[in-house]
Amino acid sequence: MTGTPLFERMALIGIGLIGSSLALAARQRGLVKEISISTRSPETLARAEELGLGDRYELDAATAVEGADLVILCVPVGANAAVAKWIAPALKKGAILTDVGSTKGSVVDQVSPHVPEGVHFVPGHPIAGTEQSGPDAGFPTLFEDRWCILTPPEGTDPDAIEKLSTFWRGCGSDVDRMDPNHHDLVLAIVSHLPHLIAYNIVGTADDLETVTKSEVIKYSASGFRDFTRLAASDPTMWRDVCLNNKDAILEMLARFSEDLSALQRAIRWGDGQTLFDLFTRTRGIRRSIIEAGQETDAPDFGRHGKGNPDGPAE
Amino acid sequence: MTGTPLFERMALIGIGLIGSSLALAARQRGLVKEISISTRSPETLARAEELGLGDRYELDAATAVEGADLVILCVPVGANAAVAKWIAPALKKGAILTDVGSTKGSVVDQVSPHVPEGVHFVPGHPIAGTEQSGPDAGFPTLFEDRWCILTPPEGTDPDAIEKLSTFWRGCGSDVDRMDPNHHDLVLAIVSHLPHLIAYNIVGTADDLETVTKSEVIKYSASGFRDFTRLAASDPTMWRDVCLNNKDAILEMLARFSEDLSALQRAIRWGDGQTLFDLFTRTRGIRRSIIEAGQETDAPDFGRHGKGNPDGPAE
DSSP states (O other): OOSSOSEEEEEEEOOSHHHHHHHHHHHHTTOEEEEEEEOSOHHHHHHHHHTTOOSEEESSHHHHHTTOSEEEEOSOGGGHHHHHHHHGGGOOTTOEEEEOOSOSHHHHHHHGGGOOTTOEEOOEEEOOOOSOOSGGGOOTTTTTTOEEEEOOOTTOOHHHHHHHHHHHHHTTOEEEEOOHHHHHHHHIIIIIHHHHHHHHHHHHHHHOSSSOHHHHHHTGGGTHHHHHHHTTSOHHHHHHHHHHSHHHHHHHHHHHHHHHHHHHHHHHTTOHHHHHHHHHHTHHHHHHHHHTTSSOOSGGGGTTTTTOTTSOOO | OOSSOSEEEEEEEOOSHHHHHHHHHHHHTTOEEEEEEEOSOHHHHHHHHHTTOOSEEESSHHHHHTTOSEEEEOSOGGGHHHHHHHHGGGOOTTOEEEEOOSOSHHHHHHHGGGOOTTOEEOOEEEOOOOSOOSGGGOOTTTTTTOEEEEOOOTTOOHHHHHHHHHHHHHTTOEEEEOOHHHHHHHHIIIIIHHHHHHHHHHHHHHHOSSSOHHHHHHTGGGTHHHHHHHTTSOHHHHHHHHHHSHHHHHHHHHHHHHHHHHHHHHHHTTOHHHHHHHHHHTHHHHHHHHHTTSSOOSGGGGTTTTTOTTSOOO
């Protein structure tokens, strides 16, 4: 990135994993001239300042967005409406307002009514994250080689969409556009259901009387530990996702449960062929994900290779 | 490892991920003097020879175990009985016979009847693996800092148990002893259910009409890709596990489904508190697994840190 920054002042409302990663990425790549940060917790705001994530720190979100030409809501999706209402009167004419929420239909419904005339609302969702949260969790390469999905309502200014796309590309992402409801259906299967399943199995294991928690922990390398990563994600964020993408999630859960019942039946009746066929066709998908650059091809996510000269070639 | 090897000749029947890793680990650490390898596929046997995994290569498993004082069955659990019957007449008096199968009750039932007088049968299960299979997948550090569970039947010679334990410790593992049926219950929750759930969700995603396969692949970094690792595991091995640990797996599946129904109900009725409570209590388990040395503490399994100077500290 050379020359003039894309935006004069970026305001980040919320400074968790995504907000802090955006601050670091935008700064490092010279995408914005000034960064204004707001979050409702004084402790978190103080920590953001200690980490030097921005230039201005405001407990009042409305003050934070004053004069900003890019405003990004980085709060759990359930908080978007209240924040939008709060900052609306202070938004600068011509500013781009966007968000990073994991559901888009609800965001469009809840935020749009508050957006003032002359402000360009372009909802967005970067498909990136880790299981960690808070301002310390951020890092500037989080968005590299990941997708960012924009779901602008019909009639949105094409220049605003293009400028926001340039911003995300500047952060290292590829940009896609999608209808908000289709986004919610896609994310229900690729993200929301996986998280729910992970939370659920970790809960099931935690409740057992016949197997101790110490046994679950000791022998977790045989598969279980993979699920604990997603199940360590931010509870507030995920509660809000469930409450705001109910229909699509219930639809995907129903399909998953149906398939699981069929699998259960195959096990009960010793139907080895059905099991073998399912276990064979699922292999190809991982290969495709690796080829698409969305996954490491190192065995075991590269866990064994880490700092280990005897690990497999990567 | 210094001085005399523990065993004069180790015979490996089956040379997939576990067999080849054992060959490399035992060689590197001087645990055995000679390695004899057998597998039923001529191509796989030729590949093992190309890789230099052993000293002798035999298509006939009975020939491979001649003169061996340690015989390790490294085949899918469904094949154990046939292999045991085949090699039984050729087993050397005083030899230790063990296996690496993921189920133990069925192995004890199916292998024990074939074990000749004077041969020490000590069933075992190293809790280690990756999603890859075949002789090229092996690496010598696979068992380091992992557990190996032995399930010797009552009356087994304590010296044989101790000698096999020393072998596994030599490979870098900690050794536990357990009743075979309890082993099968523990593994049903920490390993078998996670694999089934992973296979199932990948199958569900693959079947959707409303979301394309290309979308599932592109946006998989939002959670789904984690499951594809387990769902890329060896289909024959996992078919056999399902067929040989039916009762424990069905019990765990039933509990998981019950819990999932409760979760589904909480989503349908917008019960945010129930969701928040579950999503909060599951966080602690990952922390315990990391503290027990069974998982990396790098965010996202360390995927972001790989070769990336801007990645988070690890």
